[in-house]
Every structure is written in C-alpha cells, then in structure tokens.
Amino acid sequence: MIFNFIFGRHKKQPKRPASALADLRVGEKAILADLELSPPVAEHLMNLGFVPGLEVTVARSSPGGDPRVYRVEGTEVAMRRDLSRHIHVELAGAPVFGD
Amino acid sequence: MGASTMSCHAVARPRDESLSTSYRTVAVVGPPNSGKTTLFNRLTRLRQKVGNFPGVTVEHHTGYVRDLEGHEVALIDLPGVYSLTPKSEDEKVAVDVLTGQMPGTPRPDAIIVVLNSTNLHSHLVLAGRVIALGLPTLVLLNMADELRKQGGHVDVLSLARQLGTPVALVSAITGEGIVAVQNFLSAATASPEPLELPVVGSTRGYREWAVKVGTNAKYHRPATPVWTQRLDSIFLHRTWGAIIFGVVVIGVFQTIFAIGQPLSNLLQHFLDASALQISNHLPHGMLSSLIVNGVWKGTGSVLVFLPQILLLFLVIGILEDSGYLSRAAVIADRTMSRVGLNGKSFIPLLSAYACAVPAIMATRTIENKRDRIATILIAPFMTCSARLPVYTMVIAAFLPNRPVLGVFLGTRALAMLGLYVLGFLMAVFTARLLKSSVLKSKDAPFILEMPPYRWPTLVSLGLRLVDRGKAFLYRAGTVIMLVSLLLWAATNFPMHHGQPPAVQDSVVAWVGHAIEPAIRPLGFDWKIGVGLLTSIAAREVIIATLGTLNGIDPQSHAVDLQAALKHELTPAGAVALLVFFAFAMQCMSTIAVVRRETNGWKWPVLQFGYMTVVAYVAAFAAYNIVGHFVH
Numbered sequence: 001m002i003f004n005f006i007f008g009r010h011k012k013q014p015k016r017p018a019s020a021l022a023d024l025r026v027g028e029k030a031i032l033a034d035l036e037l038s039p040p041v042a043e044h045l046m047n048l049g050f051v052p053g054l055e056v057t058v059a060r061s062s063p064g065g066d067p068r069v070y071r072v073e074g075t076e077v078a079m080r081r082d083l084s085r086h087i088h089v090e091l092a093g094a095p096v097f098g099d
Numbered sequence: 100m101g102a103s104t105m106s107c108h109a110v111a112r113p114r115d116e117s118l119s120t121s122y123r124t125v126a127v128v129g130p131p132n133s134g135k136t137t138l139f140n141r142l143t144r145l146r147q148k149v150g151n152f153p154g155v156t157v158e159h160h161t162g163y164v165r166d167l168e169g170h171e172v173a174l175i176d177l178p179g180v181y182s183l184t185p186k187s188e189d190e191k192v193a194v195d196v197l198t199g200q201m202p203g204t205p206r207p208d209a210i211i212v213v214l215n216s217t218n219l220h221s222h223l224v225l226a227g228r229v230i231a232l233g234l235p236t237l238v239l240l241n242m243a244d245e246l247r248k249q250g251g252h253v254d255v256l257s258l259a260r261q262l263g264t265p266v267a268l269v270s271a272i273t274g275e276g277i278v279a280v281q282n283f284l285s286a287a288t289a290s291p292e293p294l295e296l297p298v299v300g301s302t303r304g305y306r307e308w309a310v311k312v313g314t315n316a317k318y319h320r321p322a323t324p325v326w327t328q329r330l331d332s333i334f335l336h337r338t339w340g341a342i343i344f345g346v347v348v349i350g351v352f353q354t355i356f357a358i359g360q361p362l363s364n365l366l367q368h369f370l371d372a373s374a375l376q377i378s379n380h381l382p383h384g385m386l387s388s389l390i391v392n393g394v395w396k397g398t399g400s401v402l403v404f405l406p407q408i409l410l411l412f413l414v415i416g417i418l419e420d421s422g423y424l425s426r427a428a429v430i431a432d433r434t435m436s437r438v439g440l441n442g443k444s445f446i447p448l449l450s451a452y453a454c455a456v457p458a459i460m461a462t463r464t465i466e467n468k469r470d471r472i473a474t475i476l477i478a479p480f481m482t483c484s485a486r487l488p489v490y491t492m493v494i495a496a497f498l499p500n501r502p503v504l505g506v507f508l509g510t511r512a513l514a515m516l517g518l519y520v521l522g523f524l525m526a527v528f529t530a531r532l533l534k535s536s537v538l539k540s541k542d543a544p545f546i547l548e549m550p551p552y553r554w555p556t557l558v559s560l561g562l563r564l565v566d567r568g569k570a571f572l573y574r575a576g577t578v579i580m581l582v583s584l585l586l587w588a589a590t591n592f593p594m595h596h597g598q599p600p601a602v603q604d605s606v607v608a609w610v611g612h613a614i615e616p617a618i619r620p621l622g623f624d625w626k627i628g629v630g631l632l633t634s635i636a637a638r639e640v641i642i643a644t645l646g647t648l649n650g651i652d653p654q655s656h657a658v659d660l661q662a663a664l665k666h667e668l669t670p671a672g673a674v675a676l677l678v679f680f681a682f683a684m685q686c687m688s689t690i691a692v693v694r695r696e697t698n699g700w701k702w703p704v705l706q707f708g709y710m711t712v713v714a715y716v717a718a719f720a721a722y723n724i725v726g727h728f729v730h
Contacts, residue, residue: 040186041544046302047130047181048548049221053303060331063341064433069331069549074218074320076549078429080436083544 021070021084024058030089032056032072037086049075050087055095122166122208122284124173126196128229129213130222131179131466132550134241138213138271139176140562142280147176149570152201157192158463158698160566166284175207182302183228188468197232209235211280216240216268217251217321223309224302226262236264237283243268243275245551251321258316272556327422327551334426344430347423348449354414355407355453360484362406370399388591388599397583400637401576404456404688405568411450411457412567413560418446419464420555425547432545438527439534441467441545444474448526451481455689456575459696460567469538473530475696476706479689480526480682482519485638489680490518492642496661497673514677521681525713571692578691586636602647607632621679621715622672622722634685671726675718683714 024030032052035042049072050056059076060069067080129135139147143162150159160176177196178189185191192201199206212229214222219240230236240246240253246268259266267279333339374391381387418424424446432442443465451458458478465471500509508516589607591599602608611629618628626648630641642660646652649663668676684690684707693703 041546043184043186043302044181044546046306047221047224048546049218051303051306060335061337062335062429062432063337063344064430067429067432067545067547069335069429071323073220074323075221076323078425078432078545078547078549080432080545083546 019088021056021058021087021089022081024089026058026061026068029055029057030091031095033088033090035087037083041083045077045087048077049073050077053095056089122172122235124175124205124207125209125211125284126175126177126207127211127213128177128193128197128225129179129241130181130215130225132548133179133213133215133222134271135179135213136176137556137559138239138241138269138277139174140559141271141274141277143174145562145565147566149566152192152196152204157188159192164280164284167281168285170285172284174211175204181225183225183232189466197229197234207234209237209283211237211239211283213239213241213271216242216246216253217249219253219318219320220306220309220313223312224305227305227308227312230262230264237280238262238264238266239276239279240266240268241271244270244273245324246321249321249324250319252317252319253313254316254318258312258318261312261315324551330552331426331549334423335429340426340430344427347418347427351411351414351418351446352449352452355411355450355457356484359407359410359453362410363403366406367399367403370395370402374399385591385594385599389587392591393584393587397580397587400583400688401572401579404454404571407454408457408460408571409564409568411453411461412564415446415461415464416560416563417555420553420559422550422552424464425549428547429549436545438530440470440473440530441465443467443547444470447474448478448481451478451483454483454485455479455481455686456571456692459689459692460571462696469534472697472702473533473538475693475702476533476709477526477529479684479686479706479710480522480529482522482681483638483686485686486518486680488639488642489634490515490677492657492661493664493673493677495657496664497668497670518677518681521678525682529709570695575688575691575695578694579688582687582691583636586633590633602629602644620722621675621718622669622726623676624667626667627672627676631679631683631685635687637688638680638685669726670729671722674725675722678721679714679718681714682710682717684710 021030032050032054034052035045035050037045050070051072054072057071058068059071062068062078067078068084069076069078070084071077127135127139139160139162142164143160146164147160147162150161152159157178159178162174162176164172164174166172175196177193180187180190180193183190183194183197185194195201196204197207197210210229210232212226214226226236226238230238238258240255240258245251246253253268255266255268265279265283267276269276269279271277334343374395377395378387378391381390415424418427427446428442430442431445435442435445444462447458447461447465449458450461455478458481459475462471462474462478465474494511494514498510498514500511502509503513586607589610590602590605592606593600593604595604599605607629608625610632611625614628614632615623615625618631623631626645629648630644633644634641645664645667646660649660651659651663664673690703690707693706694700697703
C-alpha cells in the first residue's frame with residue numbers, strides 16, 4: 001500500500017460504454033476511431049501505428065495506474081491518461097485493415 | 100547457417116555495370132528501435148567520429164567502411180525518425196541531410212533504410228517516404244533472427260519488386276546478411292523507379308499502402324515475444340514492479356556513489372602521487388609549477404570524472420539495451436509528471452546526486468529536446484558529492500552535534516539533510532518555472548515506445564563507453580583544461596623574484612578583494628571570495644584555498660581550519676555560505692559538459708547566470724534572516 005501512496009493511484013473510472021482509449025480496462029480491445037489531438041501529436045501516434053481502423057489492446061498498466069501501455073499490431077506504446085482520453089475508439093467491429 | 104546464406108543473396112536488383120562508381124557518402128536512416136545504431140556499429144566499429152550539426156543539439160556519428168573494391172565510404176548515422184515531416188528537431192536534421200540542405204554535410208549519394216522486420220507495416224511507411232526522395236536506396240529488414248524465431252515471414256524478392264529497390268533481410272546482432280551492405284556500396288544501383296505512393300500524403304494513406312505492400316509480400320507479423328510479455332507482467336506489476344524499480348534505482352545510485360566515487364578518489368590519489376613524482380624530477384621553479392599544478396592537475400581534474408561517467412553509462416547502457424529503461428520511465432513518470440517532467444528524466448536526475456557531469460551526459464536518453472534541456476538545467480541543483488566536503492566542514496565548524504531523534508539523527512545530520520532538501524526543492528521550483536515558460540512543451544506529451552526485452556551485447560556496451568569517454572575527454576575536457584590553466588595563472592602571477600607569489604598577493608586575491616563589496620552583503624570577506632573563485636575548478640577546492648589563505652593544512656589540522664572559519668564568518672554568514680553552495684553552479688566541468696551537450700554557449704551561460712543569481716539572492720536572504728535571530 002505504501003507504493004500506492006508513493007506513486008499515487010488513479011481512481012477507477014467505471015464510465016461505460018467506452019468511447020475513449022482511457023476508458024478501456026486492461027486486456028480490452030477496440031478499434032481506433034479518431035485522434036482528437038493536435039496535428040503533430042496525432043501524426044506522431046499514427047507513425048507509431050495508432051492509425052484509425054486498426055485494433056488496439058490495453059496491454060498493461062504501470063504500478064501507479066497511469067501511464068498505461070497500449071498495443072497496436074507489433075508496437076507497444078506507453079501514454080498518459082491525459083492523452084488516451086482524446087483517442088476515440090469503437091468497441092464493436094473488426095479492424096478496417098491491417099493484419 | 101542455411102538461412103543466413105539465403106538472405107545474403109536476397110538483394111533483388113541486378114548490378115548495373117555502367118554505374119560502377121562507388122558511393123562516397125551514404126546516409127543511414129531508420130525509426131527508433133529498428134536496431135539502426137547496432138547495425139551502424141557493426142559496420143564501422145571504432146572507425147567513427149561524433150559531431151554536431153550546426154545550430155542544433157542533435158548529435159550524429161560518421162563512420163567509415165570499405166566497399167568490396169576497397170574504396171572508403173562515409174556512413175552518416177542520422178537520428179532515429181518515424182517520418183520525414185520536419186516537425187521535430189530530429190526529423191528536420193534527417194530531412195536536411197537527405198536533401199543536401201545541411202551546411203557542412205554533402206548530399207548523400209545513396210540511402211540505407213533500416214527497418215524492424217518484426218514491425219514491418221509500421222516501418223514501411225518510412226521506407227516509402229525515403230524511396231520517394233529518388234536516391235539509390237537499400238532497404239534492410241533488420242532483426243531477421245527475431246522474425247524467424249517468433250514465427251514471422253516475409254518474401255524479400257516480392258518486397259524488392261514492389262519497392263523498386265534492393266531489399267535484404269539482416270540481423271545487426273548476429274551479422275546475418277550484412278554482406279548486402281557491401282554489395283550495395285560497391286555496385287551503385289540506379290535510382291529507384293517512381294513508387295506508386297498514395298497521392299494524398301496522409302499517414303493513414305501511407306499506412307494502407309504499407310499494409311498492401313506487406314500483404315503482397317506475404318508478410319506475416321510475428322507474435323509479441325513471450326518473454327517480453329512475461330517480464331512485463333513482473334516489471335510492471337503493481338507490487339513487484341515497484342519493488343524491482345526501487346532495487347534498480349538503489350543499484351544505479353550505489354554503483355556511481357559506492358563504486359564510482361572511491362574509484363575517482365583512487366584515481367585522484369594516484370594523480371596527486373604522480374604529480375609529486377613529476378615535480379621531484381623537475382627543477383624547482385615556474386616551469387615545474389606550470390607542468391605540475393597547471394597542466395597535470397588540469398588533466399587530473401578532467402580524468403577523475405571518467406570512472407563515474409563510464410560506470411553510469413555502463414549501467415544505463417545495460418538498462419537501455421535490455422529494454423528496462425523504458426519500463427523504468429513508465430513507472431517513474433507519475434512522480435515526475437508532478438514537476439512537469441516525464442519519467443525519462445528520473446535516472447539522469449538520480450545520478451546527479453553523485454555528480455552532475457555524468458548525469459547531464461545521461462540526459463541523451465530523453466528524446467524530447469525541451470525536457471532534455473530542462474533536465475540538464477536542474478541537474479546541478481541536486482546535491483552532488485563535491486558539495487559534501489564543504490557542507491561537512493562548515494557544519495562542523497558552526498553546529499555542535501546534539502541528538503535530535505536519539506541516536507538516529509543529530510543536529511549535523513539534520514542540517515545536511517536540510518541542504519539536500521533545499522537543492523531538491525530548488526530543482527523542482529526551477530523545473531516548474533522552465534516547463535511553464537520557455538521550455539513549455541505542449542505538443543510533446545509523454546509517448547514512449549516499449550521495445551521488447553533483449554540481452555545487451557558486450558560490443559554495443561563497449562562501443563558506447565568508448566564513445567561517451569571520448570566525447571567527454573575531447574569536447575568537455577578541453578574547456579576544463581583551459582579553465583584549470585587560467586586558474587593556475589591567476590594563482591601564480593604576478594611572480595615575485597621569479598617565484599610564484601603567496602596566494603594573498605596573487606591575481607586571484609586581487610579579484611577576491613575586488614569582488615568583496617559585492618559579497619559583503621552575504622557576510623563573506625575577500626578570503627571567502629577567493630575561495631568562491633577557486634572553487635569553480637571543483638567545489639571542494641574552497642577548503643584547500645581557505646587552508647592556504649589561513650596558513651593551515653586542512654588535512655592534518657581540520658579543527659584549526661574550522662576555528663579559523665569561525666573567526667571569518669558569523670553564524671549567519673556560514674548559513675549564507677551553505678545556501679550559496681547549494682544553489683551556485685560552482686563547477687567548470689558541469690559548465691563544460693552542458694556546453695558540449697547543448698552544442699553551444701547559450702544554455703550554460705544562462706544556467707550559470709540563473710544559478711548564481713538564485714544563489715546570491717538566497718544567500719543574501721539567509722544572511723539577513725538568520726542574522727536577525729542569531730548573533
């Protein structure tokens with residue numbers, strides 16, 4: 001519990017249904033919809049593989065609950081909640097393209 | 100074995116004999132984590148040099164290889180980039196070099212693109228953009244061993260046909276397929292035919308194109324390595340992850356503090372002893388003094404940093420190459436975000452508690468330039484080991500040791516702890532100040548790619564140590580040497596009957612007297628002033644200087660020096676001196692290394708000015724507030 005004190009723990013956000021990456025639980029999958037971010041940031045994420053239409057998985061959480069690690073195809077990327085809140089996802093459906 | 104010979108011949112394009120002149124300059128580009136640097140190191144080994152492009156902090160390596168006919172080819176290792184849209188400094192450098200717009204760097208004759216074959220769809224996007232530049236290009240699909248081991252597959256010939264460039268599967272770690280590079284360098288190929296790239300240059304369009312190309316080449320992406328999944332479930336575990344992180348942090352700190360520090364001391368001891376030997380063999384006089392106290396001691400003050408720098412880079416090299424550094428950054432991020440920095444600044448700032456010099460060199464693991472500069476600027480506020488002798492002496496002189504918390508904490512230890520906290524708080528304050536003003540990085544949030552875990556290789560670690568050691572000695576060492584010589588001259592002139600003067604008659608004493616009016620409000624006299632000047636060589640030098648000025652050997656008569664100090668300073672002045680040392684950038688090596696790492700004088704000058712002003716104001720405040728209560 002001391003770790004929670006040192007690193008701080010994010011309160012669980014039970015908001016459902018999920019529409020942003022931040023709302024997904026660890027292990028859940030979704031299809032990336034759109035990135036509501038400034039063009040350079042969105043561009044950078046897309047270069048890393050966060051392209052709308054691809055499937056994203058919440059791979060892991062850090063010990064403090066934030067940031068979390070997301071997986072798109074072969075790439076795992078850590079980002080904070082303040083960013084993943086602005087990445088919209090669709091819960092149903094299959095990847096539009098990709099493997 | 101069979102697999103490796105197969106991929107050697109995977110260069111698709113036949114040699115064009117009419118174009119057999121070999122290339123002179125070849126640029127190497129690739130995304131971060133593509134193994135580009137490992138490949139570059141394998142190709143060039145120690146035949147490389149470090150340089151900075153003009154006007155930017157981005158560093159680059161140029162290495163030399165011989166092609167099959169023995170012609171020398173210069174390889175330029177460009178910063179790792181995901182795209183060629185010149186948004187970040189790294190990308191701008193890459194684009195400028197590739198298009199021949201970088202002053203002082205010739206336009207490359209050809210390009211080698213290094214991609215991670217286990218993540219091809221993402222990385223092909225960069226290849227597409229590079230090929231579109233129209234230069235002869237070789238596409239290397241790196242990490243062929245991992246691709247195979249994890250059950251991935253790609254048809255190299257089909258890929259080469261679609262891209263219109265030679266393509267080879269290679270492994271920079273095992274050396275498999277590397278011969279493709281030599282073949283490419285020797286047999287200049289024609290520029291690629293124009294690619295059928297998406298008309299609209301959107302990233303999504305490129306990605307869809309990449310998926311199409313990959314699918315045509317029967318690309319089958321391998322599964323995420325099982326070991327990476329398993330290790331992450333431990334290293335990022337809520338409890339175990341935090342414990343392991345703590346152990347690693349203590350390990351890093353202990354390595355530089357408990358191993359590096361004694362090694363530096365040992366080296367210092369050896370250098371002092373050899374200085375004595377040299378002076379015994381030289382005729383007494385000015386020349387001997389110049390050689391021993393100027394040149395040799397100057398060299399020594401550069402060399403003593405080497406053990407700590409090499410050790411820190413060994414530790415960081417292991418952490419980075421194994422992949423743990425990214426995980427550590429993720430774990431530390433939450434804490435660091437509170438001061439406006441991110442997790443990547445944690446390890447450099449931690450090492451600054453031992454010494455700011457290796458810490459500042461360690462900031463190169465921070466990709467975001469603004470965060471990197473901010474970390475460099477606050478690192479010297481951390482209480483480094485050179486401050487400890489000064490703190491110890493002043494505290495011992497003025498503060499009687501009384502128990503505060505029984506045997507656990509005395510007044511002196513408490514004062515020492517207070518000074519650590521003071522430095523830390525000023526670092527936090529400065530970080531917040533910087534990140535909310537000049538170094539605000541709104542469009543650069545914390546986004547960190549998690550590479551798979553790998554065994555660090557000895558070659559890569561060794562090359563990194565040689566590289567960092569050389570960078571420090573050549574680029575920072577020269578400045579440290581120069582300042583050492585200036586300080587030597589200031590303490591040895593004007594000569595008196597051919598002999599160096601006593602310190603109180605030297606140039607440095609004049610300057611001490613000259614600045615006395617300025618430091619009088621802090622409760623310092625000219626002797627302390629001289630100490631402040633000489634301590635620019637290294638903080639602890641003030642002790643030796645004060646000893647000389649008072650005619651006391653600080654080693655054998657520490658108590659006498661403390662008594663002299665008590666005579667010189669009021670208690671308020673002593674507090675002011677401690678506060679000044681906590682905040683001032685009294686260290687030429689730090690200044691030199693900041694200049695070297697930021698590629699210019701702008702940041703070190705600003706930093707020195709800022710820290711001196713902070714130190715002056717805080718010492719002034721401390722002198723007056725404490726003076727109000729204690730007499």
